[in-house]
Amino acid sequence: MSSHATVRAASVDSAASLAEPLRTLLRSLGQIVLQKHAGTGVCVLAALALCDLRLACAALIGATTANVCALLGRAPFDAIRDGLAGFNGALAGLAAVTFCADSATAFALALLAAAFSAWLGTPLVRALSRANLAVYSAPCLAATWLWLALGAGGERAVAAASPMPAAVNATDAFAGLLSGLAQTVFASGALPGLVLLAGIAWSSRRAAAYALGGAALASALEYVLGAPGASFAAGLCGFNGALAALTASSLGPRAAICATMLAAALHLAAVRLGLPAMTAPFALAGWGVHLAWRLRPPRQPNHPPVR
Incomplete structure (x- = not known):
């Protein structure tokens, strides 16, 4: 084997060893x-x-x-x-x-x-x-x-966010929804959220739909229940719902909706108590829904009426 072929083979082996x-x-x-x-x-x-x-x-x-x-x-x-x-x-x-x-x-x-x-x-x-x-x-x-x-970690200074108006227009709502997806990885902003949604869709379009739906439902629930407009805009109302919907998606749409609503309620409660919940609401909602679905009685088959 020539020296050039040896070098090429070594390069291929090195690239393969780094790829995994x-x-x-x-x-x-x-x-x-x-x-x-x-x-x-x-x-x-x-x-x-x-x-x-x-x-x-x-x-x-x-x-x-x-x-x-x-x-x-x-x-x-x-x-x-x-x-x-x-x-x-x-x-x-x-x-x-x-x-x-x-x-x-x-x-x-x-x-x-x-x-x-x-x-x-x-x-x-x-x-x-x-x-x-x-x-x-x-x-x-x-x-x-x-x-x-x-x-x-010491004290972290947090910049004051300007409150959103009482009536959220469609553009603000969509930006807050995408920012909710970004917050699943501690990012913020509509563009990072859109890139993240594309990444989830790259793996599974079904998972992307659940994540988007979970973020939308949780954001809407928390906003209606009194979450500040600034939190909605930053995506802080939606990220636990997105993750909860993803984790319950294997059980079907009803389970995903239940997990999303539970995660939103737990997150809102934690915020009002001043607790650093982070992703704990999604984890608790995921465990709770999976256990609840396991304990559900089996569905009875639909038999035709006896004549």
Whole structure:
């Protein structure tokens, strides 16, 4: 074999060896919106970069850290390959950059929280699998609530948002709806939301329809029940509904509607109590609806009347 052929073969082998870890990383980002698809992960990364490059960096750092920790902890290889070991790390990194005041501290917290979420994820997966339930974002929530309770991130200044008018026009409503999709990955804005919707549709058009419907229903419910217009515009009313609809979509439209309404109610209650709920309403709604549907009595077949 010539030297040129040897170099080409080595290049192909090197590219192949790098392709699978890259796909695993992208699937980790896609799993944030419950999609095991590298293309969805590309769109998640693009949506984050459109909103804030720091968010994109935090997601990559968190997912990589969690995947490495899961690998060292001998987590099931299938779970790592499918992105299930890395998405909570990505979420933990995003939460750190979102809620921490100082950038250097935020990225340090992103590493620590991602590692903690990976360490916590394996026993949580085992415990919840006994009830045939998914872990969702529970490891990220535990890691983030821990450092928030310890005051590790300091005080984050939040810019005051201008309130929306009492009557929301169609343009404002559509922008708020898309921003609700963006908020599933801690981003904001209509364009990041549109890119994220395209990413979900790349994996499944059915999933995209459920996510959009869940965000619309939850946003409408919370707005009607008194959520501020600024929260509606920022997408804070819709993201838990979008995720809840996605997680219950396998049970059918009625289950997705119930999960969305429950997530919206839990999120609104948490906001009024001043609690940092993040994605806890969606996780609780998902567990609740899956358990409730499992306990439903079986449907009786429709027999024709006896003559």
